[in-house]
Amino acid sequence: MKTCVVTNRKGGVGKTTFALHLAAAGVEAGLRTLLVDLDPQGSASGVVAPGGTPALAESLWDDAAQIQPAKTAWGFDVLAASSALTGAEELSLDDTLAALRRIPAGYDLLVFDTPPYLGVLQTAPLLLADVLIAPVEPDTFALQGLKTVQDVVTSLRPRNPKLQLRVVVNRLKTRAIVQMQTVAALQDALSSRFVGPALAEREGVRHARDAGKPVWKHAKNEPYARAWKQVCDTLIA
Ligand SMILES: Nc1ncnc2c1ncn2[C@@H]1O[C@H](COP(=O)(O)OP(=O)(O)O)[C@@H](O)[C@H]1O
Ligand SMILES: [Mg+2]
Numbered sequence: 001m002k003t004c005v006v007t008n009r010k011g012g013v014g015k016t017t018f019a020l021h022l023a024a025a026g027v028e029a030g031l032r033t034l035l036v037d038l039d040p041q042g043s044a045s046g047v048v049a050p051g052g053t054p055a056l057a058e059s060l061w062d063d064a065a066q067i068q069p070a071k072t073a074w075g076f077d078v079l080a081a082s083s084a085l086t087g088a089e090e091l092s093l094d095d096t097l098a099a100l101r102r103i104p105a106g107y108d109l110l111v112f113d114t115p116p117y118l119g120v121l122q123t124a125p126l127l128l129a130d131v132l133i134a135p136v137e138p139d140t141f142a143l144q145g146l147k148t149v150q151d152v153v154t155s156l157r158p159r160n161p162k163l164q165l166r167v168v169v170n171r172l173k174t175r176a177i178v179q180m181q182t183v184a185a186l187q188d189a190l191s192s193r194f195v196g197p198a199l200a201e202r203e204g205v206r207h208a209r210d211a212g213k214p215v216w217k218h219a220k221n222e223p224y225a226r227a228w229k230q231v232c233d234t235l236i237a
Contacts, residue, residue: 001105001107001108001109001110002108002109002110002130002131003109003110003112003125003128003129003130003131004022004109004110004111004112004129004130004131004133004235005111005112005114005125005126005129005131005132005133006018006019006022006111006112006113006114006133006134006135007112007114007122007125007126007132007133007134007149008116008134008135008136008145008149009116009117009118009122009145009148009149010116010136010137010145011116012137013135013136013137013170013171014135014137014170014171014199015113015114015116015135016039016043016044016047016113017170017205017209018133018135018168018170019035019044019111019112019113020035020044020047020048020074020113020209020214021214021215021228021232022111022133022232022235022236023035023074023076023109023111024074024075024076024214024232025214025229025232025233025235025236026076026108026109026111026236027074027075027076028075029233029236031107031108031109031236032106032107032108032109033075033076033077033107033108033109033110033111034069034076034077034078034079034103034104034107034109034110034111035048035072035076035077035078035079035111035112035113036056036078036079036100036103036110036111036112036113036125037049037056037078037079037080037081037113038056038081038085038112038113038114038115038121038122038125039081039085039113039114039115039116039121040081040082040083040084040085040086040115040121041081041083041115042080042081042082042083042085043113044078044081044113045078045080045081045082047209047212048072048073048074048076048078048212049070049072049078049080050070050071050072050073053070053078053080054068054070054080055080055081055082055084055085056079056080056081056082056085057081057082057084057085057087057088060088060099060100060102061087061088061091061099063102067079067102067103067104068104069104073212074212074214076111077107079103081113085121088120088121089119089120089121091120092120093120093123093124093127096120096121096124097124097127097128099124100124100125100128101128109236112125112129123156126152126156126160126163127156127159127160128160129160129163130162130163130164131163131164131165131166131235132149132152132153132163132164132165132166133166133167133168133235134146134149134165134166134167134168135167135168135169135170136149136167136168136169136170136186137169137170137171138169138171138172138179138180138182138183138186138198139179139182140182142169142182142186143182143185143186143189146167146186146189146190149165149167150165153165164193165193166193166194166195166235167186167190167193167194167195168195168199168231169183169186169194169196169198169199170198170199171199171200171201172198172199172200172201173200173201174200174201183198195231195234195235196231197227197230197231198227199224199227199228199231200224200227202222202224204218204219204222204224204225205224205228207219208225214228214229215228216228216229
């Protein structure tokens with residue numbers, strides 16, 4: 001089983017969108033895939049979880065409860081978030097880790113969506129992960145933010161030596177020359193940790209989410225949509 005954690009200490013960069021697409025690509029690659037929504041805001045759950053899906057929080061903190069993923073129309077299973085997850089922030093890192101270890105086995109791919117702030121819900125899954133996937137926006141803060149993500153990986157390596165970093169650029173305004181230069185600088189700085197092509201800012205990404213489909217199924221022939229599949233497939237490979 002491979003574990004991917006989509007995270008970045010910034011909101012709105014596309015963490016949730018990317019986690020959904022990575023899980024969808026996992027299914028298309030024939031992998032038994034589970035999406036774990038650790039963001040108390042539950043945005044990913046809102047897109048894929050059927051109404052009445054039991055939330056993850058309660059079963060995580062109760063040793064006796066069974067953790068029961070739900071099926072989604074996207075083909076992967078989900079452990080849905082709820083606002084009760086905010087309570088988890090008071091747990092210790094080790095308790096949270098123990099809870100995450102009770103997630104049922106039998107999956108080939110585990111994808112975690114995380115909240116945008118530092119806390120055990122970001123750190124605990126990273127201690128189990130093979131890959132930290134950081135979506136970044138190509139703005140002037142991107143390089144700065146990247147430094148923070150790199151520091152996180154470095155600080156966790158002693159407890160999780162297998163942790164790898166992969167960076168995906170999202171929300172690129174393809175007509176903004178400064179942004180294109182930032183992407184080039186990121187690619188240079190990251191070499192193989194950069195997974196391209198950069199994903200463009202397109203209305204269709206929002207529409208696909210509203211339609212409840214991965215963007216490559218919603219806008220089949222659009223190059224920007226195919227780029228999402230290419231990035232996800234590269235990561236899965
Ligand atoms: N490439 C993109 N083009 C246009 N809108 C996007 C793109 N990526 C994400 N979005 C939209 O931006 C908003 C924030 O994305 P989201 O994935 O929820 O970010 P995060 O989880 O990092 O807060 C959502 O409405 C999403 O549909
Ligand atoms: Mg999110």
